[in-house]
Amino acid sequence: MKLSYRYAVAGVAAAGLFAAAGCSSSSSSGSSGSSVNWANETSASAGGGMSALVKAAKAEGTLNVIALPPTWANYGTIISTFEKDYGIKVNSALPDGTSQQEVDAVKTENGTAKAPDVMDIGMAVALANTSLFAPYEVSTWSSIPTAQKAPNGLWVQDYGGYMAVGYSSKFGTITSLSQLLTSKFRNAVALNGNPTSANAGLNGVMMASLAEGGTASNIADGVSFFAKLKAAGNFSPVSATGASIKAGTTPVVFNWDYLNLPSYVGVSNWKVFIPANAVLGGYYAQAVNKNAPHPAAARLWEEFLYSQSATGGQNLWLQGGARPVEQQAMTSNSSIDTSAASKLPAVTGTPTFLSPTQSTDAANYLAANWAKAVS
Amino acid sequence: MAVAATSETGARPSRAGRRVAAPAWVGTVPFLAYVAIFLLLPTGIVVVDSLKNPNGAWAFSNVTELGNPLVRGYFIGSFKLCLLSSVSGAVLGAILAYAIASGNPDGVVRRLYLAGSGVLAQFGGITLAFAFLVLLGPVGLLFHASWYYNFPWGIGLIYTYFQVPLMVLVFLPAIDGVKVQWREASENLGASAWQYWRYVGGPLLMPAFLGGALLLFANALSAFATIQAWESQIAYIVPQQIATALSSEVGLSNVNVADLLALGMVVMVAIVMAGYALLQRRAARWLR
8 A cells, every 4th residue: 555656666576476375375265164244244243242353353364455565654663463363374565565566466367265364454445446346344443433444344443543744853933834834844855756746745735725724615715825935946856765764865854743753754863743633634444445365354354454453453553653543442442452552743723634525626626726726 | 590401401402391491470479568567568558647536437538638838747747858968969079979989999988988888877866866955065166056956057957967877878889880081082182170060070979969868858857856855845847746646644645747847758768869860861862
């Protein structure tokens, strides 16, 4: 789900390796011996409870995942913990693939033993492909905010973060966006990608809009903020990457907080702040392939990811710098890893999530006005 | 193939009746097939798809999109950048090629420059952009770093890094063809250096110079990775907007618009080629 085509080549190579591995480890669905067909079950309790699910998943023995980079949101540890806990082999295909590639793989490999069982995808792609998913409600369903899941469980948001401003500590401490208009930020402020094309770029402009007093339904204030930045000579048209940050070319970056932490960008003198009342959330979603070759293992994986235990998926994501979707509920019931939570940038105000309509309106406004405002 | 058959027929007339010589055009089949598959077919697909809507139905109204001031802006941007980088690349490359040609033809300098040009003519894309990124840092060199993001001047300068070497490679053979004796002859007839270049050297080299400049123009027009890595947050040129139309994550992707923009680039090259043909005819008039 990492949004870059630069890794496509590596991905293809990985897919080749996976295809080779897949030949030897294919397992047939429905061979669990029990009468329950997990492909039709919409919760663990409906299929006979967690122990029945674990038993059926172990009998399947394998889980196919796709587009999960080991260094992204702690997925390396998450996969190895799942393998260790349940003795199920995880085949990880295309670790650097995109959300669209996940959907493409589900379609092209449909019916084969190497088709992905589960997906971790961006919301735009999830909403466009719900016909491929099986509804499933994890045991911790009630801990997930209503706005962050499909009512029937076709997709459920899993982890994400808030749009944040990362900056080199040589600038001191930044507490508001208006500071970025001063002369010491000449040519310094960058987005992560063209907002008419990259989701992170669009949300960066939207966050500025919220900070300037706009609403999620209108991105115009954000565009005029970037026009002011450009007029002040402070806007940098370079797309921020780890390399541009290390080279010092983009010392101020608008990006998701989990991509903007010093540990992730690999620069030690790096700070992050989220402007007050401009808390803009962006979350990925989980979905189960309705024709999953390993239906029980797929559902067990979801239970594991949404588990609130100390070594469950929610806390493991948090340790990777991503905000798990059950964070609020887990803070209330004290199951959260507090030391990991304290490393994330502080937040003031209620998080905003863009509706599909708001995203489309923002994109259309940017298509007509972005280039004019900043060139 | 036809030549071989003929000579064999000549050597052994007795077998002529039993062998059927392949028609001459057969030899061109692989080339024509290649052109058809890799040039004509894709161009045809681009033309047809640019006149359809995403559902596959005809939509001739797509063409009105070319009148959209935003879209016009991308074409003007592309034209500015190509003109700037091809003219500056051609002039600087020609001067450099002349300097190399006037040196020792077997000297180490010439070999060094030729090898260097061969490498640097291919040194574009992300590598080039990253080299500048590291070189300039936040401060800049000669100018403030922000100057290098001016369109088209900053990126135009970066483009000269692959345009000049390419011009050296394509123009050097033409300069090597200019004989020293011609210059000596014009000097013997009392011509000044200016007159030599105006009436002899210039007209001789003009067709090759224009051809080189056209190659640089087309080279800059299709270049994408360099500017995309350098300033990707704004689409300045057509290929950048094609990328947005193909892969926008925020719902602005439209394959048909991408096809239309590509068609616009084909038309743009056709216009430049026509202009080149006119200039070339004018420049090469004395040869006929």
